[in-house]
Amino acid sequence: MKILVCISNVPDTTTKIRFKDDNTAFDTTGVQWIINPWDELALTRAIELKEASGGAIEKITVVSVGPKTAEPTIRKSLAIGADDAIRIDAEPTDAYFVAAQLAVVAKDYDIVLNGIEASDYNGSAVGGMLSEFLECPSISAVSNLEIENGEVKVSREIDGGTEVLSTQLPFVAIVQKGIAKEPRIPSMRGIMMARKKPLNIVEAVDAETLTEFENFELPSAKAACKMVDAENVKELVDLLHNEAKVI
């Protein structure tokens, strides 16, 4: 059995977001790049499954659509424990384009893991599109994934409870928090091995980009906080009623 984990290269979650070119493009100056946190959890779960599989899972591959600058993030996945990696050499312009690229690679795998969203654009669309390209089932919001005797069982949170499903293979799991407890920290050995593991670069296939960024808007600045003296309840009520208009 082979597992493919799709990785997005995203800005560190503490990055101060700025835009350039008249608010039509994200300004990447000084940005630190990380593995999309949901993808990192997916990778962690894949490694746990492989370790517990007694050899039944022969390989974990990570794949990312991105330029050469995404390679440190890809190598970090190798340091964490993926066996090899593929970089599809293209700018990830939109979900359709990315899914079309991933489909070429993903057809050789039994389980394809996607984070439920990427922490940069929160698109949440690649996993579903990918399963359409592959003509295989996809299950979204997966919070647990087990393999017993070659049978895959997944759980997803539903309103007021949990739903357990079995599925045929291959399939695409779109995973959310809970799939692994926390991302695995790479060991020294893993870090040193990362450069020795294969990172294959493949050409992008022709695919359309269906959506385009028009412009970005930052959320409006937080309004100044008004302090009201604890004694002065009347003033507080007055402000809530007449100024904030919430009561």
Added chain:
Amino acid sequence: MNFEFSEEQLMIQQAAKDYAERELIQDVLERDAKAEYPTRHVKNLAELGFMGMLVDHKYDGGGMDTVSYVLAMEEISKIDSSLGVIISVNNSLVCYGIEKYGTEEQKEKFLKPLARGEKIGAFLLSEPEAGSDATSQKTIAEDKGDHYIINGIKNWITSANTASTYVVAAQTYPEKGHHGINVFIVDRNSQGISLGPHEDKMGMRSSDTHSVMFTDVKVPKENRIGDDGFGFTFAMKTLEAGRIGIASQAVGIAAGALDRAIKYSKERKAFGKILAKHQAIAFKISDMAVKVENARNLCLKAAWLKDQGKPYGMASAMAKQYAADIAMEVTTEAVQIFGGYGYVKEYHVERLMREAKLTQIYEGTSEIQKIVISRALLRD
């Protein structure tokens, strides 16, 4: 000149930061209060490879460079410098010394389990009356032909209770002064070794420190490191390397206090505005940051020299003295910025201040570093 870190160095820094911020922070205050040894963390950090990160792959170590080590030590010590000293003693005193000066047999037998972190090492040099003055060793190692018999007392031994491998300095030829000193690898479970009570320290309370008594302890001859009388040189050379670890630990303590002071200055209000908007506080933050940056660069320079195989004794002494002294200054200022909150345990900065003090004392006091530096500069 290149100030860029490699991808691997950045990954190690991040790994150390992740572990510290995720795991060490959870029980650091409790372990400080109870003076409790961090057994679980030592095991986890060993699995990640930190306990032997500088040791060559050949001997089951991480095979990392000293620059990576400096980065990791800072991140760990920002949160918990007790772990910092446990890692530092194992890596840069015990493992380094055995790897550099030990025989193949010694490396096979003792270094490998230490590098894997399965066993912990301790370095026994200080004595009740020989701290800075390491030349006046009163512990005696009597040459009995195929073995030595060790008698004496060692003081302030980090990891004394947890360690299973001791590297011990002792005098074989008192008449030869420091040229008569030898060092030995001693199994902690040897007959005749006993421990004094756990030292109730001011800071780094989660690391275990004891005095160790030797009464007719038999050590096989093959456990001596280096030629007869090599002990003092061994101790000085390993301390030269060890200083880089302690200097980076001091940088971590200072940087940890600075981070906390910055965060607090942006949250706490006084006289109608946040502390950061008061120049008295803003300038303190600026002074603290310049000191931390200077100390960090001195550490990295010393580490770089060591990695290049160039002499680094003076550089590591400068790094150790400066980083330890500014750690004391920066943590004291952090407590000042926090005011009353800084004086209570919950806000961490008083703990960092207590921890900073030790970096000016152990592995060569700041005054000893000045001797090393001035001697190197004023040599004829």
